[in-house]
Amino acid sequence: MCGIVGYVGAKEAAPFLIRGLQQLEYRGYDSAGIATLKPSEPIKIAKVAGRVSQLSQIVERQTVSGTIGIGHTRWATHGPATTENAHPHIGGSGLVTIVHNGVIENYESLKAGLLAKDYQFRSQTDTEVVAHLIADRLRDLTSSGSGEITVQHCIDAVQSTIAQLRGTYGLLVMFRDFTDLLIAARCGSPLVIGVSKSEQFIASDTSPLVGHTDRIIYLADHQVAVIRPESIQVLHRDQGRIRPNIQALSSETQDSGLDGFAHFMLKEIYEQPQSIRNALRGRLDKDNATAHFGGLNLTTQQLRSIQRIILTGCGTSWHSALVGEYLLEELARIPIEVEYASELRYRNPPTDHNTLVFGITQSGETADTLAALREMKRKGHHALAICNVIGSSIAQEADGGIYLHAGPEIGVASTKAFTSQLTVLTMLALYFGRLRHLSFEAGLRIIERLEELPELVERALECHSQVKQIAQQFADASTFLYLGRHYNFPTALEGALKLKEISYIHAEGYPAAEMKHGPIALVDQHTPSVVIVPQGPVYDKVLSNLQEVKARGGPVIAIVDHFDPQVDRLADKVIQIPECDDFLQPVVASVPLQLLAYEIALLRGCDVDKPRNLAKSVTVE
Ligand code: F6R
Numbered sequence: 065m066c067g068i069v070g071y072v073g074a075k076e077a078a079p080f081l082i083r084g085l086q087q088l089e090y091r092g093y094d095s096a097g098i099a100t101l102k103p104s105e106p107i108k109i110a111k112v113a114g115r116v117s118q119l120s121q122i123v124e125r126q127t128v129s130g131t132i133g134i135g136h137t138r139w140a141t142h143g144p145a146t147t148e149n150a151h152p153h154i155g156g157s158g159l160v161t162i163v164h165n166g167v168i169e170n171y172e173s174l175k176a177g178l179l180a181k182d183y184q185f186r187s188q189t190d191t192e193v194v195a196h197l198i199a200d201r202l203r204d205l206t207s208s209g210s211g212e213i214t215v216q217h218c219i220d221a222v223q224s225t226i227a228q229l230r231g232t233y234g235l236l237v238m239f240r241d242f243t244d245l246l247i248a249a250r251c252g253s254p255l256v257i258g259v260s261k262s263e264q265f266i267a268s269d270t271s272p273l274v275g276h277t278d279r280i281i282y283l284a285d286h287q288v289a290v291i292r293p294e295s296i297q298v299l300h301r302d303q304g305r306i307r308p309n310i311q312a313l314s315s316e317t318q319d320s321g322l323d324g325f326a327h328f329m330l331k332e333i334y335e336q337p338q339s340i341r342n343a344l345r346g347r348l349d350k351d352n353a354t355a356h357f358g359g360l361n362l363t364t365q366q367l368r369s370i371q372r373i374i375l376t377g378c379g380t381s382w383h384s385a386l387v388g389e390y391l392l393e394e395l396a397r398i399p400i401e402v403e404y405a406s407e408l409r410y411r412n413p414p415t416d417h418n419t420l421v422f423g424i425t426q427s428g429e430t431a432d433t434l435a436a437l438r439e440m441k442r443k444g445h446h447a448l449a450i451c452n453v454i455g456s457s458i459a460q461e462a463d464g465g466i467y468l469h470a471g472p473e474i475g476v477a478s479t480k481a482f483t484s485q486l487t488v489l490t491m492l493a494l495y496f497g498r499l500r501h502l503s504f505e506a507g508l509r510i511i512e513r514l515e516e517l518p519e520l521v522e523r524a525l526e527c528h529s530q531v532k533q534i535a536q537q538f539a540d541a542s543t544f545l546y547l548g549r550h551y552n553f554p555t556a557l558e559g560a561l562k563l564k565e566i567s568y569i570h571a572e573g574y575p576a577a578e579m580k581h582g583p584i585a586l587v588d589q590h591t592p593s594v595v596i597v598p599q600g601p602v603y604d605k606v607l608s609n610l611q612e613v614k615a616r617g618g619p620v621i622a623i624v625d626h627f628d629p630q631v632d633r634l635a636d637k638v639i640q641i642p643e644c645d646d647f648l649q650p651v652v653a654s655v656p657l658q659l660l661a662y663e664i665a666l667l668r669g670c671d672v673d674k675p676r677n678l679a680k681s682v683t684v685e
Contacts, residue, residue, distance in 0.1 A: 066151075066165040066683070067091050067137040068255065069272050070236045072246050073263020073293050077133030078123050080265065084272030085116045085135050090328065090474040091269075092679030093137035094145035098123065099152040099161045100130035103243050107161055111150040132243050134236045134266075136163035139679050142171070143188025152238075153192040156183075156199020159213075159240050160221075164191040165268055166232035166253035167684050174228060190231075197225045198237060213241045219290055219299070222247045226288070227301075232431065232684070234268055234283075246291040250283040253683050254429055254457050257281040257289055257296060259310055264291045269429075269681075270313060270455070271472065278313045282455050314454045327672045329475030329566070333658050334525060337518040339470040339480040340651070343487040344514060353507030354498040355491035361464030362420075362446060368499050370420045373398055374413075374445075376405045376436050377424035378682065380478040380561060384424050384450075384485035386554035387650045391489050394647065395510070396496035405436035406685075415440075421447045422465075422492075426473055426481035427681035428456020435685070437462060450488055452481050466492070475673045476680045477566050479658050482558060483521070483651045490514060490647060513645050517652075523642045524655035531656050534621060534637045535663035538592050544569060545583065546657070547576035547613075548596035549606050555596055555650040559657030566675045567665040576609035587618035594660070595635070596653050598625035600646035610634060621660075623653050 067088030071077040081098045096119045097111030108128045112119045116137065122128075136151035143149040151163040168174070171190035174197060179185075183196045201221040206213055218239050226233070232252030239245055248255050248266055258265035258273035258280055265276050273280060283289055286301035289308075298308040325331035332339075347355050360367070373392060375385035382404055389400040403411070405423065409432060421440040423433045428451040437447040437458060449458045449465035452473065459465065468484040494502070494510045538544075544563055548556035557573035564571045574583055576595065587593065593613045597606045607630065613620055614634050622635035625643040632638055639656045665672050 066139050066268070067093065068163050068165055068234055068236050068266065068268040069135040070133065070246050070248070070266035071263070072132045072244060072291055073260070074131055075263065077130055078128050080276070081133050081135035082116065082120050082123060084267055085119070085137050087271040088137055088268065089116055089674065090476065090680050091137070092476055092674060093139050095138045095140070095147065095150035096136065097150045097152055098128060098133055098135035099238065100128050100133035101238060101240070101243050102130040107154070107158055107240065109152060109154070109161070111147050113145050113147050113150060130243065132238060132246065134161065134163045134238050134246070141167055141684055142190045149187045149189050151191055153187060153189060153195045155192070155195030155197070156203065159199040159202055160195055161238045162191065162195045162198065163236050164194060165234040165683060166251070168194060168229050168233065169231035170229070194225060194229065194233070194235065197228065198222055201225055213239070215242065215245060215290070218242065218245065218247060219288070222249055222288060223299075226251065236266055244292050248283060248289040248291060250287055251285050252431070252434075255283040257283065257291060258313070259296060262293050264293065264296060266291065269453070273313060279310050280313050281308045281310055282460065284460070311455065327475065327662075329477055329479060329662055329672050332473055332475050332480045333655070333662065335471065336480050336483050336655065337522040339468075339484050340487050340521060341518045342469040342471070343484045344491070344517075345469070347491055348511050348514060350508065350511055352498070353504045353511060355495040357466050357492075357495065359464045359466060360448060364499065367496070369418055370398065370496075371416070371418040372401065372420070374401045374403060374408070374415070374419060374421045374440070375424060376403045376408050376421065376433065378405050378430050378432055380482050380558060381424040381426060381433070381485065383554045383558040383561070384482060384489060386557070387486050387551060388424070388489040388492070390551050391493035391647055392496060395493040395502060396500060398496055405430065406432040408436040409439050415443065415445065417444060419445055421445050422450055423447065423458055423462065424450045424485055425458050426452045426468070426478055428453040428458040429681045429683050430458070431683050431685050434458050434461065450485060452484070476675055476678050477562055477661070483654060486651050487514070487517065513648060516644070517648055520642045520644050520648070520652050521655060524652050527639050527641065527656050528659050530639060531659040532663045534639070535660055535667055537637070538619070538621070539664045539667040541590060541592050542570060543586060543591050544571040545586065545591060545593040546571060546573040546596070547579065547593055547606070547609060549576045549602040550600065551646050551650050552596040552598070552653060555653050555657070556594070558654060559594055559596075559661070562658055562661035563664065565678060566661055566672050567668050567670055568676070569664065576606050579609055579612060584612065584616065587613055587616040589617045589619065592619045592621060594621045594623065594657065596623045597631060598623065598641070598646070598649050598653065599643065600649065607631065623656055625649075
C-alpha cells in the first residue's frame with residue numbers, strides 16, 4: 065500500500081528518495097512521485113502514474129535536486145491512479161508540500177470549507193485537502209505579524225490541521241520557506257525516522273532506511289516530529305514535548321535482495337525450511353515436552369484459566385487462523401473462534417474475561433487487524449499478536465505476542481510468513497495443551513515432528529520441476545477448484561488464494577464434502593480441481609470426493625503423501641509430498657500449491673511480485 069520516504073541533510077535528496085521508493089515497491093502501488101527543494105528556488109516535483117523506474121527517468125531528465133525532499137508511492141483510494149492524483153501535493157500555491165498515507169474520512173466537509181475560501185484543487189485526493197488546510201492555517205498564523213513564517217508557525221499549522229482530521233494518516237510535510245525542516249505526523253499509519261548525526265531519513269517502514277542508519281524512532285499515534293538535519297523533536301498531542309525512544313534497527317529487517325532468484329516470491333518459497341527453523345529456534349523444550357514464548361505477558365495461572373481464544377486476521381493470515389482452530393481445539397481442547405478482523409471490529413461478540421485474542425499478521429500494519437485488536441483491548445481482553453515485522457504498529461500496540469522471525473517478506477503473495485504462522489500456532493497449541501491435558505509423551509512427539517518440519521519442507525520443494533510441467537498443462541484454465549478436508553480445508557483456501565492473486569485466474573477453495581452442495585455444478589473438462597488427499601483420518605472421504613469430480617469429467621491434480629494406485633489411476637496428475645502427521649500437512653502441502661500458483665502466473669506473463677490491484681500491507685480499511 066502507499067509508501068512514504070523523506071530526507072533532510074546535506075546530500076542530494078533524490079537518490080535516497082528514488083531508492084527508498086524502490087524498496088517500498090513491494091507494498092503495492094499504482095503511481096509515484098517526489099518533491100525536492102533548494103533555497104530561493106521553487107519546489108521541484110516529478111510524478112508519474114506508473115512505476116518508480118519511470119519516475120526515476122523523469123527525475124534524471126528534469127534534474128529534481130535539493131538537499132531536502134519527500135516521496136510517495138500511491139495505492140489509489142480517492143480518485144483513480146493518475147499523475148494529478150499522485151503525491152506529493154501542494155497546498156496554498158506552494159507554501160507547503162505533503163505526502164500522506166491513510167484515509168481522511170471527513171475530507172469532503174473540510175474541502176467544502178476550503179472551496180468557500182477559493183482554494184483551487186488539482187486532484188481528487190483527500191491529501192490535497194490536508195495540504196491546503198496546513199497552508200491556510202499558516203497564512204492565518206502569520207497574517208497578524210510581519211508575515212514572516214517561523215518554524216513554530218509550521219508546527220502550529222500542522223498541529224491545528226491534524227486536530228481537524230478524522231481517519232488515519234502518516235503525513236510528511238515540507239515548507240517552501242525552510243530547506244532544513246520536515247514535519248511528520250502519525251495517526252494509524254506508520255512512520256519511522258532513521259536517525260543520523262547531520263542528516264535524517266524518514267520512511268513508512270524500515271526497508272528504505274537499511275544501509276543509511278542503524279538507529280530509528282518509530283513515531284507513535286498522536287505524535288508529531290520536527291525533523292531538522294541535526295535534531296529531532298517529538299511532540300505528543302496530550303503530553304507536549306517527549307523524549308524520543310531511539311531503538312536499534314533490527315538486522316532482521318535487512319533484506320539481502322533476490323540472491324539469484326527470479327522473483328522474491330520464489331526466493332521466499334525456497335526460504336521456508338530456514339524461516340521455519342527460525343520460528344522454532346529456542347522455543348522447543350524437550351525436558352518439559354512443551355514450547356516457550358517470551359512475550360505472552362501472562363502468568364501460567366492466567367493462561368490456564370483461558371476458556372476461549374479468538375484468532376483473527378485477514379487473507380492468508382486468516383487462513384492460518386483456521387488451521388490454528390483445528391490445532392488448538394485438537395491439541396489443547398480450548399474452544400476457538402476464528403474471525404475476519406474486518407468483521408470482528410464491528411461485531412459485538414459476547415465474551416467473558418477469560419477470552420484471549422490473537423491477531424495474526426505478517427506486516428503488523430493491517431488496518432482491520434489493528435482495529436479488531438484495539439476493540440478487543442477496549443473490552444478488557446488480553447490482545448496478543450503473532451506477527452512478523454518487528455516494531456510494526458500491531459507489534460507495538462498488542463499486549464504481547466510472538467514474532468515469526470521469518471525475515472522480510474517482499475513478494476506480495478504471502479508464502480513463508482504463512483508457513484511460519486502455522487509453525488508458531490502448532491507450538492502454541494502444544495504449549496496450551498501441556499498446560500492442560502496433553503501428556504508428556506504426546507508433547508514430546510509433537511516436538512519431534514516439529515523438528516523434522518524444515519527437512520520435510522526441503523523435500524517438498526523437490527516437486528518444483530514436476531509442478532512446472534503441470535502448470536504448462538493447466539495455465540489456460542479460467543477456473544480452478546481447490547479441495548481439502550479437516551486440516552487441509554484451510555490449505556485448499558490458501559492454495560486458491562495464491563493462484564487468484566498472482567495469476568488472476570478465478571479459483572475457489574472448499575471443504576471437499578461441500579462440493580455436492582453447489583460448487584460441483586462448476587465441474588467440467590475445463591475446470592481443474594486440485595485435491596489435497598494425504599493420509600489421515602479423512603483420507604477415504606476425500607478420495608470419494610475426488611471420485612465425484614472425476615465422474616463429472618473434471619481434471620484432477622492430486623496432492624498425496626504416499627503412492628496409492630487408486631489415486632494414480634483416477635487423477636490426471638499426482639504430486640507426492642513427504643509423509644507427515646496430519647497437523648503439519650498444511651505446511652508441507654502448501655509448498656506445491658505455492659509453486660503451482662507461481663509457475664502458472666509466470667506462464668501467463670503476470671507480475672508475480674507485484675500483482676495488479678494488490679498491496680503488501682493493507683493500511684486502509
Ligand atoms: C495473500 C496476502 C494477504 C495478507 C493479508 C493480511 O497472499 O498476503 O491476504 O495475508 O493482507 O496481511 P497481514 O498478514 O500483513 O496482516
